Structures are given as structure tokens and as C-alpha cells.
Amino acid sequence: MEAVRKIVETEAQAKRIIEDAKLRAQEILESASAESQRVRQTAISGADQDKARILKEAREKAEADARSSDEETNALLENYKNLFENRKEVAVKKAVELILGG
Amino acid sequence: MEKLHNRILSDAKLKAADVIREAEEKARQSVEESRVQAQKDADEILSKANLEAESIRRGILSSRIRANRLRVLDEKNKIVQSVLKSVEQRLSDIASTDQFQPALKRFVAEAVDAVGADDIVVRVGFQNAERKSLDSLGRTLPTRTRFVVEDKSIDDLGGVVAGDVGGKMIFNNSFRARIERLDNQLLTTISSTIFGE
Numbered sequence: 001m002e003a004v005r006k007i008v009e010t011e012a013q014a015k016r017i018i019e020d021a022k023l024r025a026q027e028i029l030e031s032a033s034a035e036s037q038r039v040r041q042t043a044i045s046g047a048d049q050d051k052a053r054i055l056k057e058a059r060e061k062a063e064a065d066a067r068s069s070d071e072e073t074n075a076l077l078e079n080y081k082n083l084f085e086n087r088k089e090v091a092v093k094k095a096v097e098l099i100l101g102g
Numbered sequence: 103m104e105k106l107h108n109r110i111l112s113d114a115k116l117k118a119a120d121v122i123r124e125a126e127e128k129a130r131q132s133v134e135e136s137r138v139q140a141q142k143d144a145d146e147i148l149s150k151a152n153l154e155a156e157s158i159r160r161g162i163l164s165s166r167i168r169a170n171r172l173r174v175l176d177e178k179n180k181i182v183q184s185v186l187k188s189v190e191q192r193l194s195d196i197a198s199t200d201q202f203q204p205a206l207k208r209f210v211a212e213a214v215d216a217v218g219a220d221d222i223v224v225r226v227g228f229q230n231a232e233r234k235s236l237d238s239l240g241r242t243l244p245t246r247t248r249f250v251v252e253d254k255s256i257d258d259l260g261g262v263v264a265g266d267v268g269g270k271m272i273f274n275n276s277f278r279a280r281i282e283r284l285d286n287q288l289l290t291t292i293s294s295t296i297f298g299e
Contacts, residue, residue, distance in 0.1 A: 003103055010107045014114030021118030025125030032129030036136030040143075047144035051151035058155030059162065066166035073170040077177050083296050084181045088188070091295040095189045095288055099280050100196075100205040101212075 193277045197231035213264035216273035227252030228260035
């Protein structure tokens with residue numbers, strides 16, 4: 001009788017060991033799930049930050065290039081103004097001669 | 103009895119260790135798969151961001167370059183129009199210069215030749231032209247040519263218009279008409295002189 005009781009107790013102890021292990025396994029999987037989520041969050045958040053930086057830099061670079069184009073155009077227009085002042089009389093004379101057909 | 107007791111506990115511990123090892127392996131795999139997928143997703147975000155950045159860059163630049171091209175074209179057009187306005191002013195005052203008589207003779211000859219009829223009406227009209235000098239030109243024309251001196255400039259700037267008596271054939275040799283006929287050549291001449299193109 002004592003032996004049977006002892007076996008029952010041992011079986012119960014064994015069952016607890018396995019149940020504890022299952023609980024621990026569950027914790028490990030939950031922790032892994034949380035770790036996966038964190039890894040994903042970190043990667044995506046980093047990529048989103050990089051994206052924002054890339055777009056900002058692209059806009060700034062393009063705006064700088066656009067300003068450079070504006071400056072080139074302003075210089076060109078200034079040059080046209082000078083050319084007009086210096087060559088207007090010759091252009092008028094040539095055009096009049098062309099119309100008169102001499 | 104003790105042996106049996108130990109055996110039961112030992113089996114349970116082995117099974118528990120297996121359960122935990124399995125969970126750890128599954129967890130490791132799961133985290134690794136998530137890491138790989140997250141890296142893949144992050145790379146895709148960056149790849150799309152680079153494409154978007156290029157698109158933004160091109161959009162900003164092409165829009166500004168287009169606007170600047172328009173500014174340049176607008177300025178060149180203003181300059182050419184300004185020259186043409188001066189040309190018109192110069193033509194409207196041409197009667198007081200020594201270029202007038204030879205040009206008038208050419209205009210009349212061209213117009214008469216273009217109409218090509220026997221009986222022709224030639225009308226001339228210039229601002230500030232001396233009537234005497236116009237009339238003297240009329241006297242040099244063939245007898246069947248009727249010469250009319252208008253009080254006002256023809257087509258605003260002055261010129262010559264010839265036609266047959268019935269009015270079926272008319273050749274407009276006014277300054278305005280010549281400007282229109284020479285439009286392309288004029289623009290080329292003015293542009294090449296001012297801009298060197």
C-alpha cells in the first residue's frame with residue numbers, strides 16, 4: 001500500500017515537471033514572439049527614418065540644383081539685356097534693309 | 103522501488119528538457135525568420151524611397167528648368183518684339199531719309215510686275231512724304247498706269263498697293279505686308295544679330 005502511494009506521488013511529481021516545462025516553453029514562445037515584433041518594429045522604424053532622410057535630402061539637393069538653374073537663367077537674361085542694348089541698332093538697321101529689299 | 107521512482111522522474115525530466123529544447127528551437131527560428139522578413143521589408147522601403155526621391159528630384163528640377171526655359175523664351179520674344187517695334191517706327195519715318203526714293207521705286211516696280219496687267223492702278227501712301235517727289239515718280243510710269251497718292255499711310259506704316267482696274271488682281275507691297283511676307287527671315291536676322299544664334 002505504501003509502495004502504491006509512493007508511485008502515485010512520483011507520477012504526480014513527474015507530471016508537474018512536464019507541466020512546468022510546457023509552461024516554460026509557452027513563455028519562451030511568447031518571448032520569441034515579442035522579440036520578433038521588436039525586431040520588426042526596429043527594422044521598419046529605422047527604414048522609415050532613412051526614407052524620411054533620403055526624401056528630405058533629395059528635395060534639398062533638387063532645390064539647390066533648381067536655384068543654380070535660376071541663377072544661370074538670371075545671368076543669361078542679364079546677358080540678353082546687355083546684348084540688346086549693344087546690338088539693337090544694328091538689328092533694326094538690318095531688318096529695315098531686309099524689308100526695303102535694297 | 104527506489105529505482106522505479108528515479109526512472110519515472112528521469113523520464114519526466116528528459117521529456118521536459120525536450121519540450122523546452124523544442125520551444126527554444128522554434129523560438130530561435132521564429133525570431134530569425136522575423137529578422138529576415140523585417141530586413142527584406144526595410145530594404146523594400148528604402149528601395150521605394152530611392153525611387154521616390156529620384157522622382158521628387160526630377161519633378162522639382164524639370165519643373166524649374168521648364169519655367170526657366172519659358173523665362174528665356176519670353177525675354178527673347180520681348181526683345182525681338184521691341185526690335186520689330188523700332189523697325190516699324192523707322193519705316194513709318196522712312197520718307198524723310200535718302201533710302202526712301204530708291205525703295206519706293208523698287209516697291210512700285212515690284213507691285214506693277216506682280217500684277218502684270220496693262221491697265222494698272224498704283225496707290226502709294228507714306229507718312230511725311232513730299233507730294234512732289236511722289237508725283238514725280240508717277241510721271242515715270244507707263245501712260246496706262248494710274249498713279250494715286252493717298253493722304254494717309256497705307257496699312258499704317260506706308261507702302262504701295264497695285265491692282266488691275268477691275269480689282270481682281272491686287273498686290274499689296276506695303277511695309278506691313280512685306281513684314282508679314284518676310285516674317286521668318288526677319289526673326290532669324292534679328293535673333294542672329296542680337297543673340298548670335
